Amino acid sequence: MKDPRRLCPGCMNEWAKPDQACPVCGFIRNKYERAARWLPLYTVLERKIMIGKVIGEGGFGITYMGWDLNLEVRVAVKEYFPMGLATRDTGQGRSCAISALPGVRRDNYRQGLEKFMAEAQNLSRFYNLSGIVSVRDFFFANDTAYMVMEYVDGVTLGSYLKSHGGRLSEQEVLALFHPVMDSLKTVHAAGIIHRDISPDNIMMTKDGRMKLIDFGAARFAGGDNERSLTIILKHGYAPAEQYQSRGNQGPWTDVYAICATMYRMMTGEVPPGAMDRLHEDTLKEFKELGCKVSTQTSYALLDKGMAIRVQDRYQSMDELMEGLYGTGRGKIRRRKKLTEKQKRLYIGIGAAAGALCAGLLFWGILQAVLPGRAQLPAGAAAGADGIGTAGAGTAGGAAGAGQDGAGASGGAGGSNGSAPNGNTQAGAGASGQPSVDWKALEQLSAEELSEKQVQAKAAADGFAAAGWHLLSRKADGTVTGGGANHSGELDVGNWQDIASLSTGPGHTVGVKTDGTAVATGDTSDGKCAVDIWKNVVQASAGGTMTLGLHEDGTVTAAGSNAMGQCDVSGWSGVVQTAAGENHSLGLREDGTVLAAGDDSAGQCGGVQDWSGIVRLAARGNVSAGLKEDGTVVLCGETDAMQDALSWKGVADLSLGDGYIAGLLANGQVVTAGDTGCLGAGTAGWSDIAAIAAGEGSLFGLRA
Numbered sequence: 001m002k003d004p005r006r007l008c009p010g011c012m013n014e015w016a017k018p019d020q021a022c023p024v025c026g027f028i029r030n031k032y033e034r035a036a037r038w039l040p041l042y043t044v045l046e047r048k049i050m051i052g053k054v055i056g057e058g059g060f061g062i063t064y065m066g067w068d069l070n071l072e073v074r075v076a077v078k079e080y081f082p083m084g085l086a087t088r089d090t091g092q093g094r095s096c097a098i099s100a101l102p103g104v105r106r107d108n109y110r111q112g113l114e115k116f117m118a119e120a121q122n123l124s125r126f127y128n129l130s131g132i133v134s135v136r137d138f139f140f141a142n143d144t145a146y147m148v149m150e151y152v153d154g155v156t157l158g159s160y161l162k163s164h165g166g167r168l169s170e171q172e173v174l175a176l177f178h179p180v181m182d183s184l185k186t187v188h189a190a191g192i193i194h195r196d197i198s199p200d201n202i203m204m205t206k207d208g209r210m211k212l213i214d215f216g217a218a219r220f221a222g223g224d225n226e227r228s229l230t231i232i233l234k235h236g237y238a239p240a241e242q243y244q245s246r247g248n249q250g251p252w253t254d255v256y257a258i259c260a261t262m263y264r265m266m267t268g269e270v271p272p273g274a275m276d277r278l279h280e281d282t283l284k285e286f287k288e289l290g291c292k293v294s295t296q297t298s299y300a301l302l303d304k305g306m307a308i309r310v311q312d313r314y315q316s317m318d319e320l321m322e323g324l325y326g327t328g329r330g331k332i333r334r335r336k337k338l339t340e341k342q343k344r345l346y347i348g349i350g351a352a353a354g355a356l357c358a359g360l361l362f363w364g365i366l367q368a369v370l371p372g373r374a375q376l377p378a379g380a381a382a383g384a385d386g387i388g389t390a391g392a393g394t395a396g397g398a399a400g401a402g403q404d405g406a407g408a409s410g411g412a413g414g415s416n417g418s419a420p421n422g423n424t425q426a427g428a429g430a431s432g433q434p435s436v437d438w439k440a441l442e443q444l445s446a447e448e449l450s451e452k453q454v455q456a457k458a459a460a461d462g463f464a465a466a467g468w469h470l471l472s473r474k475a476d477g478t479v480t481g482g483g484a485n486h487s488g489e490l491d492v493g494n495w496q497d498i499a500s501l502s503t504g505p506g507h508t509v510g511v512k513t514d515g516t517a518v519a520t521g522d523t524s525d526g527k528c529a530v531d532i533w534k535n536v537v538q539a540s541a542g543g544t545m546t547l548g549l550h551e552d553g554t555v556t557a558a559g560s561n562a563m564g565q566c567d568v569s570g571w572s573g574v575v576q577t578a579a580g581e582n583h584s585l586g587l588r589e590d591g592t593v594l595a596a597g598d599d600s601a602g603q604c605g606g607v608q609d610w611s612g613i614v615r616l617a618a619r620g621n622v623s624a625g626l627k628e629d630g631t632v633v634l635c636g637e638t639d640a641m642q643d644a645l646s647w648k649g650v651a652d653l654s655l656g657d658g659y660i661a662g663l664l665a666n667g668q669v670v671t672a673g674d675t676g677c678l679g680a681g682t683a684g685w686s687d688i689a690a691i692a693a694g695e696g697s698l699f700g701l702r703a
Helices: 104-126 157-162 170-189 225-232 251-267 295-305 317-325 340-348 438-442 446-460 639-646
Strands: 049-057 061-068 073-080 135-141 144-150 154-156 202-205 210-212 424-427 463-466 469-473 479-483 498-503 507-512 517-521 536-541 545-550 555-559 574-579 583-588 593-597 613-619 622-627 632-636 650-655 659-664 669-673 688-693 698-702
Touching (some): 049 073, 104 144, 170 210, 170 251, 251 317, 446 463, 446 613, 446 650, 446 688, 463 698, 507 536, 507 545, 517 536, 536 574, 555 583, 583 613, 593 622, 613 650, 622 650, 632 639, 632 659, 639 659, 639 669, 650 688, 659 688
Parallel strands (some): 463 688, 498 536
Antiparallel strands (some): 049 061, 061 073, 073 144, 202 210, 424 698, 469 479, 498 507, 507 517, 536 545, 583 593, 613 622, 622 632, 650 659, 659 669
């Protein structure tokens, strides 16, 4: 029997000289940097599992190298540890027990713990399936739960592809995936879906087999799972229904992700995000990318496996396998353009910023932002096609903001700054509030309201305003803008592959589809120093700093820290950030809010008691929160904005200079605060999908 203390914690091979580097894996004990929340090396659980080094950590748990003392084999041990719901400090000989945080977070922790164990119990029944990592054991300890799994000696599929030229042949991909699909058939039949399939969650063993890992990870979230979607979902691999609160998910959800992964393996390219495909399907054919793929496989993967709408997609692994491996010859794929009616239908289920901004045109932005002036687009007649004092038009016009932004003059739409066919309502509004049926908004079901909030969030990720400028992300991942360009905040003409963007008074930040970030504009205080960031899913541009939200729920910052606004390195479990002039906000997955920085007006201290928040906004010395019930909470310099506290059915909000705007679930827009700069108001606005507030202007994007 091996002496456990003579085993290397990095690989569990025998270690003759533990004071030196392991000759097998190179592990050096005294250089192992252990976080206080991690279990110490050589911890023994339930007298049967010894803990080694950490080999993975996510928003819901920690995975360790382990050693089964009874069977004398290496194992992987997953510990339930949801970031943001629990804490532990094992330093200086302290207890290994996990402490759930108080209040609603404790309840969410317990719910998640029960789900974790139920998932482990279900998966343990599939011990002999060759295509997934098997669960050997599961148990409670340290006020949490553990899942003991087979250890896969290999590399992730992503790493494997990098070392094999970036892509594989059709025949190789089909052969590798067959046992995975076959295993998923059995698992799906038991009512379990993975919901997080991607190259990062697939292991390639040393003997050339493929195994799916982290099964059911998306189910480990406690409480409201939908609030943590920004962490869980992987761009390009998650289907449209996963971006919806209460979306219709099932085996077809895994079908999409499997096909997207196979597409990546055959082409070397990550497919465009499902939400980006809603308005115009930009998924490239295999032949466009120089890949030799049969008609049968192409049809099965692109037309049926990656169909945007659930009802058009294969409904099961059986159907997918029949399409890929069956006797049918498949069909020739013909891409059809969507009609305007179909576009509106697709957008209605949760269109992303790219979809909504594909035809965005800026008309006379310089004129539109002048305080107190309500301008019509050149040549437009009042009242035509919904054009009131705010101006509107039809989607998909050809002139205007197709150019790469605007210079200091601010003209951005066709000749003389006009764009007769634009779909941006820009304006100039003030006391002209719309007539709102508040009773109807109050009667919206929680499901209906949640869906509207998800749609608005997706649209707003690519529609941003601040100061005297406006920017929008286009469907092809480029960015266009207009207005004042005093510090270079509109110098975005060469940006590509942008997934989301944020702009502050003097600088703009974009998050790319590969998780990196770019910035332009005022570089003082170092707030544009974001080029070294990785695994970023969202950024917030403030007055003196920039915040970056990482995929694992942690936050980083660049810029001035004179008032502690960049003290965010200890944050975890965050799903959205917001940046004011000198204060930072972080929305946690449990609906509570973190704050750092200037609290002179109570803009930080006032958020400590907030709960049930689904969206944050910050501007100047103001913090605003949108609750899941459609109401608004405020703190900071908000005396003039108190009318917003009576709003109902709010889908999104945006803070301007001294005022707040609310996008209602019915597509109307209301404002509260110092709105004298907004001229004729928003009374004529309708069918709005996103809003963006600037210093003296408010913009609305029509669906």
